Amino acid sequence: MSFDRAHTDDLIAFLGSSPTPYHAVASAAERLEKAGFRQVEETDAWDAQPGGKYVLRGGAIIAWYVPENAGPETPYRIVGAHTDSPNLRVKPRPDAGAHGWRQVAVEIYGGVLLNSWLDRDLGIAGRLSLRDGSHRLVAVDRPLLRVPQLAIHLDRQVNEGMTLDRQKHLQPIWGLGDVDEGALIRFLAQEASLDADEVVGWDLMTHDVQPPAYLGRDRELLAAPRLDNLLSVHAGTTALASVASGPLPYIPVLAAFDHEENGSQADTGAMGPLLGGVLERSVFARGGTYEDRARAFAGTICLSSDTGHAVHPNYPERHDxxxxxxxxxxxxxxxxxxxxxxxxxxxxxxxxAACERADVPWQSFVSNNAVPCGTTIGPITAARHGITTVDIGVAILSMHSTRELCGADDPFLLARALKAFLKG
Known part of the structure; x- marks a missing residue:
């Protein structure tokens, strides 16, 4: 088959515009709007009109397309994913420093591969909460911060095994001078064209500013940040937008959650009520009853799409x-x-069956019995909503590093399979 590198090029653009979950859902919403979707507010009454709709809440997005032939009992076909990635996140009192260096106080989010954050040029991005209750996205996508590694001359045993203290050794520097209380927020408010007095809260995080790139002699690999799991969010968004027209046997859905990397226990996480609430309200808005809701959920299927482990050529014994x-x-x-x-x-x-319809090859993954297995939103979605769920994804290397590696063709193959699944 011919591989569509235009899809991977678009993924590169998506990754570049999505340094945080808040930016990722904004980027996904922008793509869906171009496909005719419209945002609905959770505080408004929902109508029975067919077409594409989506809900934004923080770093999560639920989008769905109701075809004209859909009844209240019509089942859903869901692509599930998550928008967050392990990183370093800014503390409530961000301005720190010592010995003439200005630093930013950070907290470790998720299962960070700590050493991958050393000696990287980092930007900072996220969401500023304003006094009037609104939010403003901000992204400084240029070298601003750096977590400097200790020179080998001062740690002669570093190559025999590095131990990083999470509190002391991961605080990035961003300048020289005495600690300046309020400096970071003043700087970011200026970047967002705001008065610093308007800012009353923030959800900020660091990101590697090195752009994604094709890698290898034949450019057959893609090196990029946040492949886990924005690769799936992008593929799901693309697939949903491509099927959102005409009659369908199912209602296709994209459910991209936040906070998967720390257990999904959040109002925007897979363990929260967001997905179930949206699906139920859609049933009821179309005149359905609880019986219709039960019938719709009983016929619903979710593909939980998240990255998995490609075999590592240097550590094959860690794999089955x-x-x-x-x-x-x-x-x-x-x-x-x-x-x-x-x-x-x-x-x-x-x-x-979906891969066969899409003419897409697929592979099986299972963990080595002696190596603990990670998890996804899949078991949570199945248990919370009682719907059939299947875990899939794309095989990558360097999972949870600042920069991960996948095959350059796999994003397109995943999107093609998801499209076939959503069409039913």
Whole structure:
């Protein structure tokens, strides 16, 4: 098959415009608006009009398309993903420093691969909360911060094993001088064309400013930040926008949650009520009853799309010997019988059928029995809403690093499979 590098080019643009979950959902909403979707507010009454709609809440977006032939009992087909990535996030009192250096106080978010944040040129981005209750996005996408590593001359044993103190060793520098209380927020308010007195709160985080790039002799790989899991958010957004027209047997949905990397326990996380509330309100807005809601949920299927591990050529013993997913081999089906992933045999059939319709190859992933298995929003979605859920994704290297690596063709292959799944 011919591979569409235009899709990966667009993913690169999406990653560049999405340094935080708040920017990611804004970027997704912009793409959906161009496909005819419109935002609906959770505080408003919802109508029964067909078409594309979406809800934004913080760093999460739920978008769905109601075809004209849909009844209140019509099931959903959901692509689930998450918008957050491990990083360093700014503390409530951000201005710190010592010994003539100005620093920014940060807290570690999620399962950060700590050493990957050393000696990187970092920007800062996020959301400023204003006195009138509104929010303003801000992004400084240029070298601003750096977490300097200790020179080898001062730690002769560093190559025998590095130990980083999370409190002391990960605080980035951003200048020289005495600690200046309020300096960071004054600077970011100016970047956002605001008066610093308007800013009463913030959700800010660091990001690597090195842009995504094709890698390798044949440019067959993609090196980029936040592939986990904006690759899936972008693929799901693209797939939903492409099927949002005409009659469909299902109502296609994109559910991109925040806070997956620290357990999903948030109002914008998969464990919260956001997805269930949106789906139920859609049923009721179309004149449905609780019986219709039960019928719709019983026929609903979710593909939980998140990145997984490609076989590492330097550490093959960490992988299951019979399952070695490779980049550009197509999306992976993720299985764990202890329900770290939600896939079962029936789910395998659902995913295989979608890939077959899309003419997309696919691979299986299972963890080595001696290595703990990660998890996703999949088991949470299945348990909370009682809907059939299948865990899939794209195989990558360097998961949770500031810069991850995938096959350059796999984003397109994933989006193509998701499109076939949403069309039903």
């Amino acid at each position: 010997p019979g399952h070695h997913p490779l980049p550009n081999g197509g999306p992976i089906l993720k299985v764990n019988v202890n329900q770290r992933y939600a896939t079962d045999g029936a789910g395998r059939g659902i995913f295989a």
